[in-house]
Amino acid sequence: MDVTLRIVGSREGRLLNRRFRKRDRPTNVLSFSYGRAGDLVLCHPVIAREARTQAKSLRAHYAHLVVHGVLHLRGYTHEKKRDADRMERAEIRILRRLGLRNPYAVE
Numbered sequence: 001m002d003v004t005l006r007i008v009g010s011r012e013g014r015l016l017n018r019r020f021r022k023r024d025r026p027t028n029v030l031s032f033s034y035g036r037a038g039d040l041v042l043c044h045p046v047i048a049r050e051a052r053t054q055a056k057s058l059r060a061h062y063a064h065l066v067v068h069g070v071l072h073l074r075g076y077t078h079e080k081k082r083d084a085d086r087m088e089r090a091e092i093r094i095l096r097r098l099g100l101r102n103p104y105a106v107e
Contacts, residue, residue, distance in 0.1 A: 013043030
C-alpha cells in the first residue's frame with residue numbers, strides 16, 4: 001500500500017474535516033483511501049495539544065495516529081464497539097512492536 005502523509009495546520013485541518021466529515025473543527029487525523037493507496041492528513045496543532053493534555057510524548061502520539069490512520073486505510077473502523085475493540089487491539093499490538101506503550105492505558 002502506498003501512503004502519502006501530510007502534516008497540516010489548524011486552518012487546513014478544519015477545512016478538510018468540514019468538507020469530508022461535515023465537522024467544523026480540525027481533527028487529529030483524516031484518512032482517504034484510494035484502493036491500494038491512500039492519504040493520511042495529520043493536524044499538528046491538534047496532535048500537539050492532545051499529547052500535552054494526555055501527558056504523552058509528541059513522538060508516541062504521532063506514531064499512534066499514523067498507525068490508526070493506516071488501519072483505517074486497511075479497512076478498520078470504530079463505529080461499532082466490536083469493530084472499535086478490534087481496531088484498538090491492532091493499534092496496541094503494532095505500537096508494542098515499535099517499542100511504544102499502550103496509548104489507551106490510563107496511568
